[in-house]
Amino acid sequence: MDRSGKEKLVSELQESLNAANLVVVTHQNGLSVAEVSDLRRKMRAAGAGFKVAKNRLAKLALTGTKHEGLGEFLKGPTALAYSADPVAAAKVAVTFAKSNEKLSIVGGSMGTETLGADGIKALATLPSLDELRAKLVGMLQTPATRVAVVTAAPAGQLARVLGAYARKGEA
Known part of the structure; x- marks a missing residue:
């Protein structure tokens, strides 16, 4: 990917993260294309988004947003789930992680508050x-x-x- 493509990706991701009230950081080791597509479809149905991006680009996108504290979670094969609804992305991610051991919850951010994996799992139990x-x-x-x-x-x-x-x- 060339420099302009990376800049476009970072700006689009930053826009999405600015609009999101909840961001969930996940580790996805060995998910197939079909599994990721299924997860994205479930996220869209819940009004959430799911983005796999290089950690360096994701950290750049997080700078200047209320979710800036998530940089510490961006190690390894990560992906970001985000939603305007403070529960939707957590519900879908936790439900998918229960049925597929290749996806695990690392942590997240609700507004300016950084949450661990347990905090995200607790959010998933709340009604939408x-x-x-x-x-x-x-x-x-x-x-x-x-x-x-x-x-x-x-x-x-x-x-x-x-x-x-x-x-x-x-x-």
Whole structure:
């Protein structure tokens, strides 16, 4: 790769990392092209990205971003998973690492906070941003549903009482 290609790669990676709230550093020893493609597809489906880059270029891309502390993790065959959702990249990476021993979690960064492998695995157990939003909407809708049922109950009871008197009068 020539110098201009490297500069373009670094600037694109830096753009992606600036937009990301979570970056996960992984070691990938011996992953086949099909396995990496499968991982990338799963990352895209979750709204995350996965990039294999030379450590030197990745360190250059990290400079000036809030994830600058990740330079210490960039040793060996590494790849970066990143997402705007603070949980998505961790979930996909940890799930994939459980099913494929060739991928291991090294560490990561959530905002300016640098996390170890255990921190990333703990993040993966949290619900995603969309799941949290769905739970919140469900919690907000439940009281409204209950209020509607309670206010409709007296009218229903009154109708049943009047119906009973009407049937009694006919008999």
